[in-house]
Amino acid sequence: MRKSSQYRGVHWRSDARKWRAYATVNGVPTSLGYFADEMDAACAYGTALGLDGPVLKVKQGYIDETGVGHIPLTKDRWALCDAHWFHYLSKFNWTAKRNKSGRWYAVRSSYAPNQKRVYVYMARVVMGVTDEEVEVDHKNRDATLDNRKSNLRIATSSQNNCNVGVTNRNTSGFKGVHWNKDRNKWRATIGINNKRHSLGYFETREAAAHAYNEAAKQVHGDFAALNPLQHELGDQAA
DSSP, X not given: OOOOOSBTTEEEETTTTEEEEEEEETTEEEEEEEESSHHHHHHHHHHHTTOSSOOBOOOSOEEOTTSEEEEEOSTTOEEEEEHHHHHHHTTSOOEXXXXXXXXXXXXXXXXXXXXXXXXXXXXXXXXXOOOTTOEEEESSTTXXXXXXXXXXXXXXXXXXXXXXXXXXTOSSSSTTEEEETTTTEEEEEEEETTEEEEEEXXXXXXXXXXXXXXXXXXXXGGGOOOOOOSSOOXXXXX
């Protein structure tokens, strides 16, 4: 029977029939030895980290005074959920997974019927989505670890892609805005049905960002990712 330790940095080695302690010391994964007693292995882990004793694995999280559930993830991150989801979600070990855009998501490992390892996203569990063709979008794209139902919505792939902010390749600081060296002006564009459409050329990038915002509201509706502007500007297209 497989044994699972309640302490961090400790796992059972069936080949040695002992508990093994390991820790990352100065950035290097290091074995701390094998122990007959689980507590001894846990203490070795704590000592390696300069702590007074063993460290229990935190799995259950908590519900705060406002009724929001907090689920612990790896990498010292936390996911949020509604209180009525907390007790179910806290039964599992969740991981903080970062995508190519740098956004974090709460996921856990599972196995498909064909025994292939798959990721289960907490947001999809909350929304009851199992169809791979259906996506779940976080309304607040800067809070992708907030899996309260008020922050989630069903979306198509196209709608989900609309709710994406400025990419790492963007140099203007605004979505849908780039510098056009031929015109020596800022150009605003928007994607519609996988094609880029020009919205005009502008003297300032803020004016171009405003043009993008207005078009995005009409084209993308509630899924529009708008540029943050201190105040909306009038048309200044050249």
